[in-house]
Amino acid sequence: MIPGLMIAAPASGTGKTTVMLGLLRALRDDGLAVQPFKSGPDYIDPAFHRAASGRASFNLDSWAMSGTMLDGLAAQSNDADFVLAEGSMGLFDGVAKPGASGNGASADIARRMGWPVVLVVDVSGQAQSAAATALGFARYDPNLPIAGVILNRVASPRHERLARSGMAAVGIHVFGALPRRGDLKLPERHLGLVQASEHADLETRIADYATFLREHVDLAAIRAAASAVPRAESEPHSFRPPAQRIALAQDAAFSFAYPHMLAGWRSAGAEILPFSPLADEAPAPHADLVWLPGGYPELHAGRLSEARTFHAALAEHARTRPVHGECGGYMALGEALIDADGTRHRMAGLLGLVTSYEKRRMHLGYRRATLLAPMAGVIAGSDLRGHEFHYSTILDQPDQPLAEVTDAEGTLVAESGSYRGRVSGTFFHLIAHGR
Known part of the structure; x- marks a missing residue:
């Protein structure tokens, strides 16, 4: 007990x-x-x-x-x-x-x-x-x-x-x-x-x-x-990993990874390989997937724009294997990020997304998504549940929508995520998924 x-x-x-x-x-x-x-x-x-x-x-x-x-x-x-x-x-x-x-x-x-x-x-x-x-x-x-x-x-x-x-x-x-x-x-x-x-x-x-x-x-x-x-009779939770070897961005700009996700991936046998985009590190070359979690890229946009080793390694990885970004990670995969002062910073350019913090607007709430295309090891048609919380505004999102996304009441939201080839991104942070 x-x-x-x-x-x-x-x-x-x-x-x-x-x-x-x-x-x-x-x-x-x-x-x-x-x-x-x-x-x-x-x-x-x-x-x-x-x-x-x-x-x-x-x-x-x-x-x-x-x-x-x-x-x-x-x-x-x-x-x-x-x-x-x-x-x-x-x-x-x-x-x-x-x-x-x-x-x-x-x-x-x-x-x-x-x-x-x-x-x-x-x-x-x-x-x-x-x-x-x-x-x-x-x-x-x-x-x-x-x-x-x-x-x-x-x-x-x-x-x-x-x-x-x-x-x-x-x-x-x-x-x-x-x-x-x-x-x-x-x-x-x-x-x-x-x-x-x-x-x-x-x-x-x-x-x-x-x-x-x-x-x-x-x-x-x-x-x-x-x-x-009573002590729980259930087995400790195992979250189906999106790949066997996952290169995970982890630093002051990318840190919003849910502990239950990472523990669940490890429990299911996945290997997590941390790296720091802010330190201009490349993800592990043998990784099956690169995952960029959310965080505060807007506070480090200048350094990220100059992280040429990171950008080149991402592009090379995306030629043959998936890359996925959540919220701040999604913005870092885009074409540009405009900070609160109105300065435009070049991002990885693997997606066409352009976001801005110059005119802040809060986006907050639960999200339910039905994937329209595969996402980092998750098949099209999968039902995902997550949460969105950010202040960025989309200025351009020219790529194909990744999912049909609704809020907790079933109302469609504009932030559908997007994908281009093997690269995908969402504004919501994944919490759980069904089929």
């Missing part, structure tokens, strides 16, 4: 990631092997979880993933002592129409896995009234237990007393109260948190979070509140 909890919140921006990282490290320091998970399609937070816990963190997404796939990923915790999952947005926030096994809400995952919820409640600007919010969450779904709350951004001892009295009046347990501290906020950029690999002081930050949580939260009560669930 493995005890587990979900750390969630009534809304985004409440500080749950800081709480999650502090708890992961504090419990690890207490000698527990803690398995982290992230609800939803976030590809940045899992790297922070890994830094805090020492274990790979995996996304669990009820819209994109089948129940079988979710159970297989949950089996990654079979050798752990404790499970902590981090929710996304508000606990019950999801899309209007269900997907593979749910609507994408964190509540779907907590309910399926049997994990009680600890709500992180931002009490700034209110006191006893915060209890009304917590009570509403506790009563919203009788099948999902709310174990209690952690009060965040508490202004003073008096503020804490008032907030606690409100929670006591409605029978909501308080695990702790975190004083307001501006220095505990992780820096962000346009797609969320600045990546874990970019923080030179990340270890110091996480240790500070753990100390802060230990001082203000009852860790013994947190552990006692966890629900012990």
Whole structure:
């Protein structure tokens, strides 16, 4: 039996990631092997979880993933002592129409896995009234237990007393109260948190979070509140690899690869061969496939435009074997990328795509795609599920559309991806695929 909890919140921006990282490290320091998970399609937070816990963190997404796939990923915790999952947005926030096994809400995952919820409640600007919010969450779904709350951004001892009295009046347990501290906020950029690999002081930050949580939260009560669930009977998830030897771009410009994808490829026997386009490295010449994940090519467009060894090796590979790019990787395969200052940078030129950040426009949401042509080892007609999140605008996309793509409600979207010969790209990040 493995005890587990979900750390969630009534809304985004409440500080749950800081709480999650502090708890992961504090419990690890207490000698527990803690398995982290992230609800939803976030590809940045899992790297922070890994830094805090020492274990790979995996996304669990009820819209994109089948129940079988979710159970297989949950089996990654079979050798752990404790499970902590981090929710996304508000606990019950999801899309209007269900997907593979749910609507994408964190509540779907907590309910399926049997994990009680600890709500992180931002009490700034209110006191006893915060209890009304917590009570509403506790009563919203009788099948999902709310174990209690952690009060965040508490202004003073008096503020804490008032907030606690409100929670006591409605029978909501308080695990702790975190004083307001501006220095505990992780820096962000346009797609969320600045990546874990970019923080030179990340270890110091996480240790500070753990100390802060230990001082203000009852860790013994947190552990006692966890629900012990049987170890998963499913085999750890194996994601069908698109090739046997996969050259994977991995650096500050290309880092948005879902951990469950890479672990699934390896589990199925694929060999992953990392290389850095920013360092002007060529992908391994014996690779069967080159895969460029998403990231921040717009922040490194000048260096990428000068990466001539990388460009030449990509072109040579594409003569006989497939190349695929997701979002930022797709843009890097195109003809040009125009940065926020309006400067045009030449990209690999294997596709005709031209994108611009000069006039930012957010594209966000789940995507379901039916392939119109083969894509990096996946056959035409395959059903893919993923997520799109970027601010780039398409100025030109002259190649053939790769897929028919809809959003979570079934509405067609313009970002169809494209292909030319053996080179393909999509704006969505692949999470799961069916047939």
